[in-house]
Amino acid sequence: MVYVQERAQYEPRDEVEDGVTILDISGTELRRRLAEGLEIPDWFSFPTVVQELRRTRPPRAKQGFTVFFTGFSGSGKSTIANALMVKLMEMGGRPVTLLDGDLVRKNLSSELGFSKVHRDLNIRRIGYVASEITKNGGIAICAPIAPYATTRRAVREDVEAFGAFVEVHIATSIEECERRDRKGLYKLAREGKIKEFTGISDPYDVPENPELSIETENSDVDNCAHQVILKLENMGLIAG
Numbered sequence: 001m002v003y004v005q006e007r008a009q010y011e012p013r014d015e016v017e018d019g020v021t022i023l024d025i026s027g028t029e030l031r032r033r034l035a036e037g038l039e040i041p042d043w044f045s046f047p048t049v050v051q052e053l054r055r056t057r058p059p060r061a062k063q064g065f066t067v068f069f070t071g072f073s074g075s076g077k078s079t080i081a082n083a084l085m086v087k088l089m090e091m092g093g094r095p096v097t098l099l100d101g102d103l104v105r106k107n108l109s110s111e112l113g114f115s116k117v118h119r120d121l122n123i124r125r126i127g128y129v130a131s132e133i134t135k136n137g138g139i140a141i142c143a144p145i146a147p148y149a150t151t152r153r154a155v156r157e158d159v160e161a162f163g164a165f166v167e168v169h170i171a172t173s174i175e176e177c178e179r180r181d182r183k184g185l186y187k188l189a190r191e192g193k194i195k196e197f198t199g200i201s202d203p204y205d206v207p208e209n210p211e212l213s214i215e216t217e218n219s220d221v222d223n224c225a226h227q228v229i230l231k232l233e234n235m236g237l238i239a240g
Contacts, residue, residue: 003043035060035236060236064094064134064163067228068155070146070207071170072199073185074177076216076224078102080170081143083225091238094139099126101144114196120151127155135162147198149205164237167210168228174199176217211235 005021037059130140189197
């Protein structure tokens, strides 16, 4: 069906004669207009239908989303995630929740160890909570190590059912992480006193196509968090 402007009505496309003005909006174009908060013409549908479409598919800048940091222990994930949380809270508009790796381990996954099965389960729990926050229009900031690509992909799929998933790789080298190691964890891992330690005795799958990769060795925390803000603006998730 297409809208014939001269007769101000919808008619079957194959019954419309040549020479009249046909108006139409494709499904892709409709989704774009909804996502960007653009006008939907009066002729397209009834006002109540358009109102319901806007309610169920708000503009991207009003939808929930998840920022998912990943990187080695000591790379700066939690520090940058905290700085990002403060910036987003100052902007207002949507609730912001930080799911930090250590805090989640303490409060949500305290019974889990560090085997691959348990690490996967921990990340899937984080992903589930993030997807619920995203579904309800909030912003979830996650900062686990999340070493396995397959698990990160599964979390992305969970979240993208409800909103955007922004993977941020904190690309600090293992050497720099060891140099910063205030807790002495890398030293213990090198000595074999901590088993299955990411980057030492357990693998880390470097993200192949993250939305953003951040080098922290020559950047301060505020600059790193600002890089994420700029990416979110570029994606239309927050207003510039």
